[in-house]
């Protein structure tokens with residue numbers, strides 16, 4: 001079987017041209033495991049996509065952080081999936097909690113985006129995750145399965161989807177989920193996929209964890225059986241991102 005480990009770097013709304021060049025330079029100089037061990041994708045803000053693509057080593061991929069829900073047109077300020085295809089940007093992150101919560105993107109809107117982006121041949125990092133309130137009220141699985149169900153209802157082929165479990169309470173807070181907490185939700189998500197989508201999809205879809213992942217905590221998370229990689233925010237702007245990429249080897253030898 002063997003799901004290829006996946007490490008995504010979500011740069012969010014950060015950086016200047018100089019910062020971007022510095023990040024790309026430490027990425028390009030890094031000695032990391034080969035592509036059959038780990039797939040690495042970095043996601044700069046839209047305005048830096050071209051620059052990053054032109055400078056970045058060819059074994060690392062590039063992702064946009066969002067795209068418009070349908071065909072482009074009169075939607076001021078939006079970036080369409082067609083434009084990403086035109087620029088040869090292979091990946092897009094959709095449904096990040098910062099967009100769901102701050103910009104009010106509903107489960108349905110996110111799933112429409114996922115389906116549209118896939119229909120154009122883009123690969124999607126689809127994010128799900130519960131808030132602290134939802135976790136404390138015991139509704140973690142109800143929330144993440146509803147978010148996943150919305151996607152499953154509109155998508156028939158999961159080959160180009162990576163599912164990112166990002167508990168909102170762990171994002172940018174320094175409060176990482178324990179390996180057991182992450183494994184529990186990843187296991188349940190895979191079980192949900194098995195029961196509602198199919199065995200093959202459940203066995204092959206990569207479920208990655210995001211939320212305060214850093215160089216120090218990545219290994220113990222990486223070895224969890226249902227954790228297939230990471231979506232990294234803050235630490236993806238720093239050289240410790242390389243250590244996170246290297247945690248793929250901990251997985252390989254577990």
Ligand SMILES: O=C(CO)COP(=O)(O)O
Nearest residue numbers: 010171172211212233234
């Ligand atoms: O939101 C995240 C990645 O998409 C996680 O962010 P942090 O790693 O900064 O907690």
